[in-house]
Amino acid sequence: xxxxxxxxxxxxxxxAADTTAARSIVKMKTDEDKIKILSxxxxxxxxxxxxxxxxxxxxxxxxxxxxxxxxxxxxxxxxAASWIRRSLADSIRSRRPYAVNLLVGGYDTSSHxxxxxxxxxxxxxxxxxxxxxxxxxxxxLSLLDRYHDPEASLEEGIATLKRCLDEVAKRLVxxxxxxxxxxxxxxxxxxxxx
Amino acid sequence: xxxxxxxxTTIFSPEGRLYQIEYxxxxxSHAGTVLGVLAKDGVVLAAEKKVTGKLLDLSSTKEGGxxxxxxxxxxxxxxxxxxxxxxxxxxxxxVNYARTAAQRHLLTYNEDIPVxxxxxxxxxxxxxxxxxxxxRPFGVSLLYAGYDPHYQFQLYHSDPxxxxxxxxxxxxxxxxxxxxxxxxxxxxxxxxxxDAIGLVLRTMSKTMDSTTLGSEKLEFAVLTLDExxxxxxxxxxxxxxxxxxxxxxxxxxxxxxxxMKAA
Numbered sequence: 397x398x399x400x401x402x403x404x405x406x407x408x409x410x411x412a413a414d415t416t417a418a419r420s421i422v423k424m425k426t427d428e429d430k431i432k433i434l435s436x437x438x439x440x441x442x443x444x445x446x447x448x449x450x451x452x453x454x455x456x457x458x459x460x461x462x463x464x465x466x467x468x469x470x471x472x473x474x475x476a477a478s479w480i481r482r483s484l485a486d487s488i489r490s491r492r493p494y495a496v497n498l499l500v501g502g503y504d505t506s507s508h509x510x511x512x513x514x515x516x517x518x519x520x521x522x523x524x525x526x527x528x529x530x531x532x533x534x535x536x537l538s539l540l541d542r543y544h545d546p547e548a549s550l551e552e553g554i555a556t557l558k559r560c561l562d563e564v565a566k567r568l569v570x571x572x573x574x575x576x577x578x579x580x581x582x583x584x585x586x587x588x589x590x
Numbered sequence: 591x592x593x594x595x596x597x598x599t600t601i602f603s604p605e606g607r608l609y610q611i612e613y614x615x616x617x618x619s620h621a622g623t624v625l626g627v628l629a630k631d632g633v634v635l636a637a638e639k640k641v642t643g644k645l646l647d648l649s650s651t652k653e654g655g656x657x658x659x660x661x662x663x664x665x666x667x668x669x670x671x672x673x674x675x676x677x678x679x680x681x682x683x684x685v686n687y688a689r690t691a692a693q694r695h696l697l698t699y700n701e702d703i704p705v706x707x708x709x710x711x712x713x714x715x716x717x718x719x720x721x722x723x724x725x726r727p728f729g730v731s732l733l734y735a736g737y738d739p740h741y742q743f744q745l746y747h748s749d750p751x752x753x754x755x756x757x758x759x760x761x762x763x764x765x766x767x768x769x770x771x772x773x774x775x776x777x778x779x780x781x782x783x784x785d786a787i788g789l790v791l792r793t794m795s796k797t798m799d800s801t802t803l804g805s806e807k808l809e810f811a812v813l814t815l816d817e818x819x820x821x822x823x824x825x826x827x828x829x830x831x832x833x834x835x836x837x838x839x840x841x842x843x844x845x846x847x848x849x850m851k852a853a
Contacts, residue, residue: 469704469740478700506739 397570399532400430400441401560402499402512403544404525405553408581409501409510412557412590413441414572426574434460435470436584438502440480443529444517445495452494456480473502477513477521485519493517497529503580510581528560535567536560550579554590561590600723611720614729614750617676623763623797624662624673626733627773627790628745632783632814633735635673636790637662638763638798642806648829657826663809667692669702669822670736671811675763676750677729684730688712702822705736709746709754717752727751731762735813737822743813765797772796783814791839803841805829
């Protein structure tokens with residue numbers, strides 16, 4: 397089942413999401429990218445109702461781009477997350493709400509800090525050092541309580557992330573087979589092999 | 591015939607000018623002077639008050655509130671101080687608009703509005719009156735002294751046509767030409783707030799009509815960063831603080847006006 401993780405470390409945020417596109421009990425593909433790059437220093441992992449996720453993440457992507465074009469300034473992670481939260485909070489009070497859960501990770505280029513935000517379809521927003529969505533979260537969070545270190549180097553962060561993925565693979569009945577991992581730091585966003 | 595193109599704000603004259611806008615700017619150049627200086631670690635704003643007199647009740651400006659007499663210098667948001675020159679009533683309406691715009695940004699993005707964005711919001715409104723009409727444009731120029739994490743301290747000026755620009759030091763209102771040439775001579779790129787305060791007050795004293803400076807003719811504000819919270823700290827001086835500042839800068843009025851001091 398759909399699962400996404402994110403952890404912060406010294407100067408970076410690691411975001412991982414499974415790559416399965418499924419409908420009912422059928423896997424349709426296993427190389428779906430569910431982490432959107434919103435701006436040079438901003439990432440968003442999305443999960444939830446399949447049609448909604450695409451629609452909403454594209455809506456977010458384009459609005460954040462529009463802000464950049466209009467105002468020449470880029471939205472920081474905190475401002476972007478607040479805007480996204482507001483969109484979801486408005487959505488859930490509308491006739492046809494989006495069912496989308498998000499992990500927004502970014503690097504604040506003015507304060508030089510990595511920031512991670514956990515957002516759900518109800519419009520909840522929390523700033524966290526690590527987090528997860530989906531069934532995987534039941535296995536990963538306790539692990540991260542034990543092993544997460546905000547001062548960890550990227551290699552150590554990746555090792556911690558691997559622990560989570562392995563645990564989910566071992567214990568979850570419907571565990572996803574493959575994950576896509578992206579990292580955001582002072583140099584921007586890049587994909588990493590794991 | 592000469593006045594054919596005067597009456598409407600949105601119609602070009604044959605020379606390609608918008609007279610109402612030019613008249614609005616003319617009105618501003620007779621208004622009380624507002625002067626701003628951008629420093630390395632803050633922004634300083636000073637303004638000349640025009641509505642004065644012994645009988646004017648200023649009790650509300652002496653205590654309570656956030657400082658300032660409500661004539662020239664306003665707090666637009668936590669991170670922006672505005673100084674207005676022109677029609678005070680028009681300015682009030684623009685100040686209200688600016689505060690609403692700033693709060694709307696805070697509501698959607700949970701951060702203080704960037705200074706340039708706030709200037710743009712007001713300029714969009716002002717520009718509307720040069721194209722879509724209405725009865726007349728806003729007869730107001732503003733100085734925005736602000737801070738945001740993108741460009742740190744900033745100073746902007748906007749005029750009735752909807753143009754805006756960023757400055758290191760500038761002046762609007764009466765005698766702005768004199769003040770600007772004085773600022774041009776004296777401004778140094780790495781000036782600090784404590785020197786900028788002196789520069790502003792000295793320039794003010796040279797451009798204002800009256801020979802002596804005092805809190806009854808002057809409004810004053812400084813925007814700096816709070817050392818502990820690293821958040822912008824806007825300070826609009828109260829009359830007693832202005833007098834104390836003038837005294838410490840050695841620009842206090844002579845002792846013959848003791849009656850004003852007693853009040």
